[in-house]
Amino acid sequence: MKLSALRNRTALRTAAVALTAALSAALAVGTGSADQDKAPAVTSVTKDGRTWHLKVYSAAMDKDITVDVQRPVDESQPAPNLYLLNGLDAGEGTASWNAQTNALGFLADKQVNVIQPIGGRGSYYADWQQSDPQLGLNKWQTFFTQELPPLLDTTLGATGVNALAGLSTSGTSVLQLAEAKPGLWKSVAAYSGCAQISDPMGRQFVKLAVETWAGGNTNNMYGPADSPLWAANDPVVNAEKLRGTQLYISSGSGIPLMRDVEYYTKSSPGIQGDVNLALGMIIEGAVNSCTHNLQAKLDSLNIPATYQFDPVGTHYWPYWEAALHNSWPMMAASMGIPA
Incomplete structure (x- = not known):
């Protein structure tokens, strides 16, 4: 074989090896990019009578989220969606609407999809600025405002009309x-x-929930006390953005009744299993102050709202169940369905 031919064959072999390596690298990069760009989607639906258990992939959090749906009384007709958010426990334990109230029974004869996401304990359903060692990656605001609504409308055949209700920590989140x-x-x-979360009292309330009870770190949430993210996520500071939304806002005074004493004596969970009567009184008293400040801000902006300020009541489930019943006519009207 001539030397020139040998050199040409060697060159071709070298070029082929290089091309193969380049193609392999390109394919690897392409695969990685596809994974990173995976879109939000309903990955599974399990039906148990009128209750549907959805798995919804959140691209923002790169994981599947469980979303339980109680379907409307007439499943053959499109229905609006009521997002019913749990408090600090986020539906992961027994401190939930499902375990502590008859909310689903009350809503069972209504023409509405009742949406209960499961997960996000201690997150305030917020977009955290960075992942937390204890609570993980939280991008719940993105999930609720961008990813989940269009998926629910398609999967459930919903009307595209929504209402939102929450208690305790999720009373801030909503x-x-x-x-x-x-x-x-x-x-x-x-x-x-x-x-209000950006003033010292409100910020301390958030820290109590996120850090003391849930074990997270609010520095990973909104940053240190002087971070502008606290004010940027403060509902009172940003109250103008509530204009045009129908609002129902309630709280108790913190003064207990005998049934409150009996409830806490039985060690039933409030926002957390270790909340005792004294703490339940303090929390509701603080919440009552926050809520009156919200009313003052909304009034100053001429933004209407329905308020329910009970002269008694601590921080626990029977009061929230009663508030759900009282607020239902307003929410039903806003969704265009009979109460």
């Missing part, structure tokens, strides 16, 4: 979510939520 995407929810009901 106002934040409504301000993050005005118009997404026609009505919002906040029960015993501290609406």
Whole structure:
């Protein structure tokens, strides 16, 4: 074989090896990019009578989220969606609407999809600025305002009309979510939520929930006390964004009745299993102050709302269940369905 031919063959072999390596690298990069760009989707649906258990992939959090749905009384007709958010426990334990109340029974004869996301304990359903060692990656605001609504409308054949209700920590969250995407929810009901979070008292309330009870770190959430993210996510500071949303806002005074004493004596969970009567009184008293401050701000902006300030009541479930019943006519009207 001539030397020139040998050199040509060697060159071709070298070029082929290089091309193969380049193609392999390109394919590897392409695969990685596809994984990173995976879109939000309903990955599975399990039906148990009128209850549907959905698995919804959140691209923002790169994981599947469980979303339980109680379907409307007439499943053959499109229905609106009521997002019923749990408090600090986020539906992961027994401190939930499902375990502590008959909310689902009350809503069973209504023409509405009742949406209960499961997960996000201690997160305030917020978009955290960085992952937390204890609570993980939280991008719940993105999930609720961008990823989940269109998926539910398609999967459930919903009307595209939504309402939102939450208690305790999620009584803050529902106002934040409504301000993050005005118009997404026609009505919002906040029960015993501290609406102001950027002042010292409100910030301490958030720290108590996130750090003391849930074990997270609010520095990973909104940063240190002087971070502008606290004010940027404060429902009172941003109250103008609630204009046009129908609002129901309630709280108790913190003064207990005998049934409150009996409830806490039985060690039933409030926002957390270790909340005793004294703490339940203190929390509701603080929440009552926050809620009156929200009322003052909304009044100053001429933004209407329905308020329920009970002269008694501590921080626990029977009061929130009663508030759900009281706020239902407003929410039903906003969604265009019979109460």
